[in-house]
Amino acid sequence: MRRSIVSGTAVLALATAFATAAAAQQVTAIHAGRLVDPVSGKVLNDQMIIVSGDKVSAVGPASTLVPPNGARKIELGRATVLPGLIDSHVHMTANANDEGLNGVLLTTPREAINGVANAKKTLEAGFTTVRNVGAGGFSDVALRDAINEGEIEGPRMLVSGPAIGATGGHADDNLLPFEYHHVSEGAADGPWALRAKVRQNFKYGADLIKFMSTGGVLSHGDSVGGQQLTQEEMNAIVEEAHMWGRKVAVHAHGAAGIRGALLAGADSIEHASLIDDEGIRIAKAKGAYLSMDIYNDDFILAEGEKNGIEPASMEKERQIGQLQRANFERAVKAGVKMSFGTDAGVYPHGDNAKQFSTMVRFGMTPMQAIQAATVNGADLLGLGDKVGRIAPGYFADLIAVEGDPTQDVKTLEKVTFVMKGGAVVRGAK
Numbered sequence: 001m002r003r004s005i006v007s008g009t010a011v012l013a014l015a016t017a018f019a020t021a022a023a024a025q026q027v028t029a030i031h032a033g034r035l036v037d038p039v040s041g042k043v044l045n046d047q048m049i050i051v052s053g054d055k056v057s058a059v060g061p062a063s064t065l066v067p068p069n070g071a072r073k074i075e076l077g078r079a080t081v082l083p084g085l086i087d088s089h090v091h092m093t094a095n096a097n098d099e100g101l102n103g104v105l106l107t108t109p110r111e112a113i114n115g116v117a118n119a120k121k122t123l124e125a126g127f128t129t130v131r132n133v134g135a136g137g138f139s140d141v142a143l144r145d146a147i148n149e150g151e152i153e154g155p156r157m158l159v160s161g162p163a164i165g166a167t168g169g170h171a172d173d174n175l176l177p178f179e180y181h182h183v184s185e186g187a188a189d190g191p192w193a194l195r196a197k198v199r200q201n202f203k204y205g206a207d208l209i210k211f212m213s214t215g216g217v218l219s220h221g222d223s224v225g226g227q228q229l230t231q232e233e234m235n236a237i238v239e240e241a242h243m244w245g246r247k248v249a250v251h252a253h254g255a256a257g258i259r260g261a262l263l264a265g266a267d268s269i270e271h272a273s274l275i276d277d278e279g280i281r282i283a284k285a286k287g288a289y290l291s292m293d294i295y296n297d298d299f300i301l302a303e304g305e306k307n308g309i310e311p312a313s314m315e316k317e318r319q320i321g322q323l324q325r326a327n328f329e330r331a332v333k334a335g336v337k338m339s340f341g342t343d344a345g346v347y348p349h350g351d352n353a354k355q356f357s358t359m360v361r362f363g364m365t366p367m368q369a370i371q372a373a374t375v376n377g378a379d380l381l382g383l384g385d386k387v388g389r390i391a392p393g394y395f396a397d398l399i400a401v402e403g404d405p406t407q408d409v410k411t412l413e414k415v416t417f418v419m420k421g422g423a424v425v426r427g428a429k
Helices: 008-015 021-025 100-105 108-124 136-148 191-203 231-243 255-264 277-286 296-303 311-334 354-361 366-372 375-381 409-413
Strands: 027-037 042-052 055-061 072-083 085-090 127-132 156-159 209-212 248-252 268-271 289-291 337-339 398-402 415-420 423-426
Touching: 042 072, 072 415, 085 289, 085 337, 085 375, 108 127, 108 136, 108 415, 108 423, 127 136, 127 375, 136 156, 191 209, 191 231, 209 231, 231 248, 231 255, 248 255, 255 268, 255 277, 277 311, 289 375, 296 311, 337 366, 337 375, 354 366, 354 409, 366 375, 366 409, 398 409
Parallel strands: 027 072, 085 127, 127 156, 209 248, 248 268, 268 289, 289 337
Antiparallel strands: 027 042, 042 055, 072 398, 398 415, 415 423
């Protein structure tokens, strides 16, 4: 019997059924002392949230919104409630200590097992939706499907499958010598060969495409900012993905590779470390998002060597980390759309929220950083009508923290309550 292939859109529809049968019948009333509304940028006091099944059915002042008879009640009156957070750049099946030569021994089955543990850590940290941009052997597809089917705990996931790029480039594995004839599953050359890789990723379950337009910090033997695909090749990848109705995320550090990806129509630029004035102008004009992992620099410089990162890669990080932060600040001031993307997997999963304070340190207000991880992230992922805010008809994905994160954004590093799809993951049961 031929197994049917589920499209990315169909997989998102399946995600609506993630909540358990008990949660699907349960009505829950949640009292929030403070509620962050990222759409208006305001904090509302003394609010009641009614959850029916896996979705929010009503939100309003606790003084006027009366819970239905028989509703389960959760009291969060001394906490601040926010929508579940969104990380637009993670590698759920990777671990921070698998860098460099350590990664040569990493198998696809081991990646999948890593993903199970890391998905739980991520969800418990308050990140209820993520975009996984690169994983070997379609291990991220298997992880997403297991979460959607309720077999394991984890965030809602959009996944790219293997990242696509040039032979010998950042999407390839260059650690083995020639006699092994090893080429990574996403590596190809020329417009039609790269189109074939896009189609292959969709065939095996990817929701979006991730490709590499430049070199990278952690790849062996390339220049971190050097362009690795021609404009014709980038145009072909984006055109093919968009023809299939899917979005495209582009790893790009160097200015030329950023401009080329934006001109091709990329939906988001990942890292964007060396973006120049022209790149900022084009990104703003096209409405593309920047997903800049500016917390990572601290972790890599402190822990990278013992985690297996090569000396050459450590030097690339020293050259590029502070430039990325300065360019993040420039992009924020220019009004470019920004999402919250951390590159989790290069640092330990579950520490995603540590990036908030770095974003604030380099130009964002706390509310802007929260918006990057809620409404902006939802818009980038194409889920703006499902997640990213607490409102009727949206998934009941919400978190709570002590204190006010719009005044001290570091409070988001200590989440005390997590609900995903009406099911309590952490905190009051």
